[in-house]
Amino acid sequence: MNKYRNWIEIAVRSTIFMLLPAYLLLFLIYRLLFNADLDVYWLALLSIWWVTVDSFAERYKHQDAEERIERFAGVERQLDAERWEILDRRQNELVIRPTFDFPFHIVFKDTVKITHQNGWITISGPVHYVEAFSNEINGEEDLPKKRHWPVMKTGLTIFLFALPVLLEAGLLWEMKVFYHNAFASAETQIEMPSDQLAGNSIENHNNGGYAAENEQYIFYVENEYELYRTDKDFKERTDLMNEGVMFMIRDFNIVGEWLYYNEYDALKRMRLDGTEKEIVYDLSYLQQVQIQDNWIYFINEDDDNNLYRMDLNGNQIERLLDEHVTDLAVTDDELLVTYTNNKSRPTDRLDLDESSQSRLLDQDTHKLIKWKEDYYYLDIEGKLYRTRLEEQHKSELIVNQKISNYTVTEQGIFYSIYSADELYKSGKAATENGVYLTDFEGESQEHIYKSNGVIELLKAGDSVLMKSAGGYVKDRVRRFDVVNREVEVLE
Numbered sequence: 001m002n003k004y005r006n007w008i009e010i011a012v013r014s015t016i017f018m019l020l021p022a023y024l025l026l027f028l029i030y031r032l033l034f035n036a037d038l039d040v041y042w043l044a045l046l047s048i049w050w051v052t053v054d055s056f057a058e059r060y061k062h063q064d065a066e067e068r069i070e071r072f073a074g075v076e077r078q079l080d081a082e083r084w085e086i087l088d089r090r091q092n093e094l095v096i097r098p099t100f101d102f103p104f105h106i107v108f109k110d111t112v113k114i115t116h117q118n119g120w121i122t123i124s125g126p127v128h129y130v131e132a133f134s135n136e137i138n139g140e141e142d143l144p145k146k147r148h149w150p151v152m153k154t155g156l157t158i159f160l161f162a163l164p165v166l167l168e169a170g171l172l173w174e175m176k177v178f179y180h181n182a183f184a185s186a187e188t189q190i191e192m193p194s195d196q197l198a199g200n201s202i203e204n205h206n207n208g209g210y211a212a213e214n215e216q217y218i219f220y221v222e223n224e225y226e227l228y229r230t231d232k233d234f235k236e237r238t239d240l241m242n243e244g245v246m247f248m249i250r251d252f253n254i255v256g257e258w259l260y261y262n263e264y265d266a267l268k269r270m271r272l273d274g275t276e277k278e279i280v281y282d283l284s285y286l287q288q289v290q291i292q293d294n295w296i297y298f299i300n301e302d303d304d305n306n307l308y309r310m311d312l313n314g315n316q317i318e319r320l321l322d323e324h325v326t327d328l329a330v331t332d333d334e335l336l337v338t339y340t341n342n343k344s345r346p347t348d349r350l351d352l353d354e355s356s357q358s359r360l361l362d363q364d365t366h367k368l369i370k371w372k373e374d375y376y377y378l379d380i381e382g383k384l385y386r387t388r389l390e391e392q393h394k395s396e397l398i399v400n401q402k403i404s405n406y407t408v409t410e411q412g413i414f415y416s417i418y419s420a421d422e423l424y425k426s427g428k429a430a431t432e433n434g435v436y437l438t439d440f441e442g443e444s445q446e447h448i449y450k451s452n453g454v455i456e457l458l459k460a461g462d463s464v465l466m467k468s469a470g471g472y473v474k475d476r477v478r479r480f481d482v483v484n485r486e487v488e489v490l491e
Contacts, residue, residue, distance in 0.1 A: 017021050021428075028097060057306060060110070060126040067123065072116040078137045093115040098129050165401070176283055178315050186313040187278050192255055192294045199253025199260060199291030202329045203407040204458050206367040209289070211458035211465050212252035217272065219461045222467070222477045224248035227261070229272070232461050234479060234490060240274035251289035253296075255312060260296075262289045267296070267314070278313040290330040292352070297335065299325050308338060321350065330372050340447070361387065361395075371408045378403055384415065384442070398442035407457040407464065411441050411482045414448075414464050416455035435466055435480070448480060449487050465490075 018141060069075065076086065088095035093116040098105045112125035112133055123130050211220040217229050219240075227249060237286065241249070251262035260269045267281035267322030290314070291297070297320075300308045307321035307328065320335070326345060327338035335350040347361040347368060362452035365377040375387045377488045382402035385395040399406075399415060406415035416435045434450040435457065449455075449466060459466040466478045466487075477490045 002199055011259065027127075037211065059128045060104075063127045063130050065123045065130050065134060066117060067137065068122050069116075069121055069137070070119070072121065074139055075121065078139075079133075080136060083132075083136075098132070100132075101128065116342065121174075123223050123419075124230075130252055151235075181315055185279055186315075188276070189313050190256060190258060196256070197293060197332050198256055198330070199460060202290075202331065202369040203371075205251070205288060205290050205329070205460050206369055207405050207407060207456040207467075209251035209253070209262070210456060210467050211256050211460050213460050214254050214272075217254055219254070220458065220460065220465055220467075220477060220490075221249055221252075225256055227274075227407060228490075229274075230490075234463070236488070238274075240245065240270075241258060252285070253291040255291060260289070261292065267298075279311060280312075281317075283317075286326045289330065292330045292332065295352075297328065297330050297439075299328055299330050307335070307339075326368055327368055328369050334370075336360065336370065336375075338368060348415050366404065367407065376408060376413075378404075378406070384413070388442075399438060399445075400441075404454045407459055409459060409464065409482065413442075414457050414480075415468075416451070418451070420453045435464075448485070451477065459477065 003077070014189055035081060046164045051467050052279070069070060069295050072092065079096070083098065083100050085099050086094070086098045091404075095111055095115070097109065097111045104110070110126050110128045110129060114133075115122045123133055125133075129361065180201050191403075194255075200209055206213055211218065213219065213232075218230070218232065218234070219227065219229050221227050225242065225248060226239070228237050228242050230237045247264035249261045249263055251260075253260040253266075254272075255269075257272055258269045259272055260267065260280070261484050262268075264285060267280045267286055268277060269280055270277040280296075287299040287301060287305070289296060289298045295309045296310055296312060296314075297307070297309045299305050305318070305324045305326070305436075306319050307323070307325045308317060308319055310317040318372060321337060321339065323339035323341065325337055325339045327336075327347070329336040333352060335352065336347060336349060338345055338347040344362070345364040346359060347365045348357050360375065360452070361377070364380045366379070366382075368375060368377040376398070377387075382404070383397060384399035385405055386398050387395045398413065400437050401417055402419075402423050403415045404418045406413060408414075414435060418433050433452060435448050435455055437448050438444060449470070451466070453468040455465045458467060460479075462478045462481065462483050464482065466480060468476075478487055479490055
């Protein structure tokens with residue numbers, strides 16, 4: 001029973017006098033430096049508590065030790081008066097209390113009892129004090145024993161205390177970036193051709209970037225892992241990738257003779273014929289990878305979804321916006337960024353040269369694009385709106401339905417609707433599910449394709465590709481020819 005009581009007392013000691021002050025200090029650091037609450041590192045704090053309690057248990061558990069001496073009277077004269085206070089003195093017994101080891105010697109008033117019998121003394125008390133007493137009467141310096149485990153525990157405790165601060169401050173990430181910028185380099189150094197600005201359209205990026213095109217070819221993905229290249233007439237199809245892919249491929253960007261693609265755990269590129277595959281960047285998971293001029297813009301999952309950019313060869317990595325970004329659209333002269341700000345999700349415009357930042361919309365937006373002089377976006381309910389520059393902050397409703405995806409073309413606005421209610425009840429797709437075409441004012445709607453899955457819409461030449469993104473039955477990629485207004489399966 002005394003053993004458990006002693007362990008409980010040790011746990012209380014370490015918590016009150018070690019962990020609580022340290023936690024309060026970390027809390028203040030978080031509030032003052034990061035304006036955040038320390039509320040996500042309880043596992044680390046529990047580990048710290050356990051290591052600290054274990055260390056204290058070894059240090060302050062009760063122990064009896066014996067030392068052989070010639071004369072008991074000489075024991076008292078060997079003690080350092082500045083380190084020990086004598087509480088009781090008898091013929092064969094001495095009770096002392098340490099005056100070092102602040103603050104524990106003041107609060108808990110531990111004592112060491114020395115009993116003499118037949119030329120031996122028995123020393124009883126906490127391990128730390130018993131060892132200190134034995135060292136003094138033997139003329140040894142009171143130095144910690146050179147044990148690796150206590151040193152490791154101390155180092156581990158310091159590391160665990162520092163870990164939340166290091167993670168929140170982004171120091172570990174900054175070290176990775178510094179190393180990457182200093183030593184990493186792609187095998188081939190390329191630049192954006194002078195006659196090209198963007199790697200893909202905003203409309204395609206908003207639909208996952210599953211298709212991209214240049215003057216000769218159209219590239220698209222099917223079944224999430226199969227990459228194909230076809231001519232502009234969709235007559236000659238070449239299989240570029242259909243095996244060895246660990247994650248789905250998306251976020252296509254074409255730069256000259258190179259096709260960039262995001263394999264989720266890395267940004268890669270290859271020649272347009274499928275050769276010379278290279279890893280451009282693999283420090284973190286990327287979202288919404290978009291290329292403009294000689295820069296790759298992306299949302300960095302490993303750094304709280306902050307906005308980043310790097311050059312076309314994966315170097316010069318830098319943070320552009322220290323906010324939790326949820327949506328990104330890169331145009332030829334600005335970045336359109338939606339991010340979480342307290343309880344709201346505003347959308348700002350950032351100049352590409354980072355010279356200014358201004359508010360575009362205060363409300364929550366999704367899949368924002370800039371088309372000519374207007375901005376289109378989906379609100380939190382999936383309804384499609386348009387904001388005109390001359391009437392800034394005043395939006396007009398274009399489609400009053402819950403839209404899953406949309407794209408804007410010269411022929412009008414294509415959008416897809418998917419409702420799972422009827423599908424789950426009867427096993428059949430809702431009659432309104434599928435792809436629609438409307439004019440720019442939203443006054444006329446044409447149901448051009450019925451589907452039992454969510455459809456992502458991708459522009460490719462004079463066609464709109466319709467890629468299934470889920471549903472009860474898996475769809476193949478279909479093509480809607482805007483000239484003859486027919487739908488066909490790509491094969």
